[in-house]
Amino acid sequence: EEHRPVPIGAPIAATQTWVLDERMQPVPRGVAGELYLGGVNLARGYLNRPGLTAERFVADPFARHTGARLYRTGDLVRWRSDGVLDYLGRLDHQVKIRGFRIELGEIESRLAQMEGVRESTVIARDARLIAYVTGEPSLDAQQLKTSLAQGVPDYMVPWRIVVLDVMPLNANGKVDRKALPVPSVQDEDH
Incomplete structure (x- = not known):
């Protein structure tokens, strides 16, 4: 099994897709970051899991209205120059050295x-x-x-x-x- 970047496509209609750094700032094309999703398709949280909901569903800093949320996927991705996202792996393996x-x-x-x-x-x-x-x-x-x-x-x-x-x-x-x-x-x- 190879670990090459896997193209996962482009966002579907009415879905906001962000690739953000650890400060929740957008990263340039080609730079790896965490995939965040938002928009009208987004759930409000996990059923009966308030802790996980608080961790994964965060305030949307780019929203025009209050109460908007983004979902932190935990996926490491990067935008390609053609507008397609490449999946690079999970952030579960992030370390600080x-x-x-x-x-x-x-x-x-x-x-x-x-x-x-x-x-x-x-x-x-x-x-x-x-x-x-x-x-x-x-x-x-x-x-x-x-x-x-x-x-x-x-x-x-x-x-x-x-x-x-x-x-x-x-x-x-x-x-x-x-x-x-x-x-x-x-x-x-x-």
């Missing part, structure tokens, strides 16, 4: 776009990013790291990139992040 908020899904997506990479997973452990990739036998971790560094800020470049034959999976068929091997400080990228 050295004061920088990092979307692990964005790093995973960039790695998955590199030649020879089939799958990618990034975790944060002990205030360091570690990337795990599968793909062609010729994958070179240091070369991947160098290529990644050309497209992202240095704080988004993993401390280690580990090449695996296969990703460990849990019973649901998803990557078992707890079963990923922990490289030691002495390990070379391999």
